[in-house]
Structure formats: structure tokens, C-alpha cells
Amino acid sequence: MSQDPWLQNYDATCRLAQEVAENLHERNRQQKTGGNPAKINMTLRASLQKLKQNISQLKEGLLRASSARRLMQPEADRRQNLIDDLLTREKQLNATFRGDVTEPESSRSTLMGMGSGTSGGGAANPWLINESEDTRGLTFGEIKQQQQRVIEVQDAGLDALAAVISRHKIMGQEIGNELDEQNEIIDDLTHLVDKTDNSIRNETRRVKLVETKSASCGMLVVIVLLLIAIVVVAVWPV
Numbered sequence: 001m002s003q004d005p006w007l008q009n010y011d012a013t014c015r016l017a018q019e020v021a022e023n024l025h026e027r028n029r030q031q032k033t034g035g036n037p038a039k040i041n042m043t044l045r046a047s048l049q050k051l052k053q054n055i056s057q058l059k060e061g062l063l064r065a066s067s068a069r070r071l072m073q074p075e076a077d078r079r080q081n082l083i084d085d086l087l088t089r090e091k092q093l094n095a096t097f098r099g100d101v102t103e104p105e106s107s108r109s110t111l112m113g114m115g116s117g118t119s120g121g122g123a124a125n126p127w128l129i130n131e132s133e134d135t136r137g138l139t140f141g142e143i144k145q146q147q148q149r150v151i152e153v154q155d156a157g158l159d160a161l162a163a164v165i166s167r168h169k170i171m172g173q174e175i176g177n178e179l180d181e182q183n184e185i186i187d188d189l190t191h192l193v194d195k196t197d198n199s200i201r202n203e204t205r206r207v208k209l210v211e212t213k214s215a216s217c218g219m220l221v222v223i224v225l226l227l228i229a230i231v232v233v234a235v236w237p238v
Contacts, residue, residue, distance in 0.1 A: 006061050007151060010082060013054040017086065020047045020093050044097055051093070055086050072158065 023044050027037040062079050065071045071079070 004155075006058065006065065006079070009054065009058055009061065010079075010086075013051065013058060013086060016047060016051050016054060017089050017093065020044060020051060023047065024093065024096050048090075048094060048097060051090055055083065055090060058083055058086070072161070075154070075158065078154070 023040055027040045027044065029035075030037045030040065058079075062071075062076065062083065066076045
């Protein structure tokens with residue numbers, strides 16, 4: 001699965017921040033040893049400007065993705081926290097570049113330098129302090145791999161959630177289709193009932209008509225019989 005472009009930009013920005021931190025450390029080392037840091041200062045200015053632009057692009061990309069609802073809220077919050085961490089780190093790097101703060105000395109940095117196999121007695125990067133227990137004792141590469149694994153796990157979780165939502169969507173569509181079929185059956189039954197009711201009404205009218213005709217015929221028979229009786233009585237000799 002290809003990595004999210006936003007995450008790729010974030011990784012590139014982290015690498016740039018790490019490069020700035022290492023250059024700052026090298027510049028300060030040169031200043032302490034009497035070297036000329038003019039060239040590395042030019043590089044640092046350009047890198048810090050690029051770092052600021054990259055963070056702005058990350059903020060804009062996150063805003064667009066959130067507005068378009070392409071991210072779940074927990075993932076959007078996680079990415080906002082990553083941006084906040086980068087902003088804090090950028091401020092620290094700018095302050096160190098201007099000389100507002102000095103690089104902290106840390107036994108953690110020394111251990112990192114030893115663990116990463118640096119040669120020539122170079123000091124380790126002082127920006128690897130205030131780390132969590134999960135990353136303490138790890139090299140830069142190992143920390144990056146750990147972060148990548150976390151991102152992959154989160155991506156897998158999002159993929160699984162998307163699959164569940166997709167299944168629920170399919171189930172909803174199937175239920176909707178079933179309801180449409182049931183409605184059609186109900187419509188057919190309603191039509192059949194109406195047709196049957198009309199047939200019953202027609203038959204009822206016919207029966208009433210037959211009853212009326214039968215009653216008329218009965219009266220005629222009675223009248224004829226009475227007439228015959230009258231004639232018989234009239235002609236019968238007394």
C-alpha cells in the first residue's frame with residue numbers, strides 16, 4: 001500500500017529538522033574550536049526557511065483533508081499533534097541558531113553517539129533529549145522505523161474500519177432492495193384486494209337485480225291466479 005503523500009511530506013520535514021539540528025551542532029563545534037562557520041550559517045538559514053515552508057504546507061494539507069472529510073477525527077488530531085511537535089522543534093532550532101539558547105549537554109546524547117557508532121570522537125546530537133521510554137536507547141534510524149511501524153498499524157486499522165463501513169453500506173443497500181421488493185408485493189396485494197372488492201360489489205348488484213325480478217314475477221303469478229279464480233267463480237253455476 002502506497003504511503004499517504006502527507007505522511008511522506010512529514011517524514012521529509014522531520015529529516016530536514018534533524019539535518020538542521022546536526023548542522024547547528026556542527027556550527028557550535030566549529031565556533032568552540034575557532035573555525036569559520038559562515039558557510040554553515042548560510043546553509044542553516046536556507047534550511048530553517050525551508051523547514052518553515054514545509055510545516056506551513058503540512059498545516060495547509062491537513063486543513064484541506066479535514067475540510068473534505070478525508071480523515072477520521074482521531075487521525076486528524078494525531079497529525080495536528082505531529083505538526084505541533086514540529087512547530088516546537090522549529091522554534092527551538094531558530095532560538096539556537098540566533099544564540100538565544102545554548103545546546104544542552106546530555107548523557108543521553110553521549111550514549112546515542114556511542115550506540116550509533118560515530119567515529120572520530122564527534123559528539124552526539126543534543127536534540128535527542130526529553131524522549132519517551134519507548135524511544136529511549138534507540139538510534140535515529142530505529143526511532144524512525146518505530147514511527148513507521150506505528151503509522152502502518154494505524155493505516156491498517158483505518159483500512160479495517162473502511163472495510164467494515166463498506167460491508168455495512170452493502171448490507172444497507174441489500175436491506176433497501178429487500179424493502180423495495182416487499183413494497184412491490186404489498187402494492188400487488190392491494191391492487192388484487194381492490195379488484196376483488198369491485199368484483200364482489202358487481203356480483204352483489206346482480207343478485208339484488210335478480211331478487212327484484214323474482215319478486216315481480218311472483219306478483220304477476222299471484223295476479224294471474226286471482227284473475228282465473230274470479231273468472232271461474234263468475235261462470236260457475238249457482
